Amino acid sequence: AQTVTQSQPEMSVQEAETVTLSCTYDTSESDYYLFWYKQPPSRQMILVIRQEAYKQQNATENRFSVNFQKAAKSFSLKISDSQLGDAAMYFCAGGNEKLTFGTGTRLTIIP
Amino acid sequence: ETGVTQSPTHLIKTRGQQVTLRCSSQSGHNTVSWYQQALGQGPQFIFQYYREEENGRGNFPPRFSGLQFPNYSSELNVNALELDDSALYLCASSSEWNTEAFFGQGTRLTVV
Numbered sequence: 001a002q003t004v005t006q007s008q009p010e011m012s013v014q015e016a017e018t019v020t021l022s023c024t025y026d027t028s029e030s031d032y033y034l035f036w037y038k039q040p041p042s043r044q045m046i047l048v049i050r051q052e053a054y055k056q057q058n059a060t061e062n063r064f065s066v067n068f069q070k071a072a073k074s075f076s077l078k079i080s081d082s083q084l085g086d087a088a089m090y091f092c093a094g095g096n097e098k099l100t101f102g103t104g105t106r107l108t109i110i111p
Numbered sequence: 112e113t114g115v116t117q118s119p120t121h122l123i124k125t126r127g128q129q130v131t132l133r134c135s136s137q138s139g140h141n142t143v144s145w146y147q148q149a150l151g152q153g154p155q156f157i158f159q160y161y162r163e164e165e166n167g168r169g170n171f172p173p174r175f176s177g178l179q180f181p182n183y184s185s186e187l188n189v190n191a192l193e194l195d196d197s198a199l200y201l202c203a204s205s206s207e208w209n210t211e212a213f214f215g216q217g218t219r220l221t222v223v
Contacts, residue, residue: 043217044214044217045203045214047213091154093153101153101155102153103151104153
């Protein structure tokens with residue numbers, strides 16, 4: 001993706017509740033992937049979930065799922081049953097090997 | 112299977128100096144990408160190496176250069192350091208069979 005936009009600098013959610021992080025992108029590529037990465041204070045980027053753009057079915061990984069709207073170029077992340085360990089910076093990214101990242105959303109979990 | 116490791120974890124350099132950062136890719140991965148993450152920003156793509164050849168470059172000046180070795184480990188070199196080069200430098204490795212990139216823990220570079 002050539003541009004990735006995350007419009008929510010910060011979000012907070014009560015423990016055990018559900019939260020949705022937003023992401024929009026723009027690309028001229030026909031074949032690309034979209035990703036959500038988590039970056040805790042340890043700094044290491046951890047892959048949360050991946051979506052192939054040619055697949056219509058939304059990806060799901062346990063408590064994490066995406067809402068991929070290709071026509072709208074939207075790729076939001078839903079975290080269900082939020083846990084304290086989910087607190088981190090979340091980055092949306094797109095591309096095909098060479099990734100373009102958004103500016104991130106800081107997620108706080110309220111006990 | 113070992114993960115991606117970067118060294119050093121932190122370093123401080125003076126403006127005008129040169130620095131070399133190192134990355135060992137995950138076992139079985141032949142592609143290494145480097146990213147610069149300024150404070151409060153998302154990572155920005157610097158360049159990628161595939162089988163020892165540069166395979167794409169982001170919007171960074173030529174004083175950012177790299178190498179990939181036969182064992183697929185990689186170096187990022189930055190010459191004539193500027194204050195704005197202060198950032199977290201992330202290395203990610205992947206294979207041609209799987210686009211999932213695995214990141215190292217990064218090197219925090221401070222230029223004073």
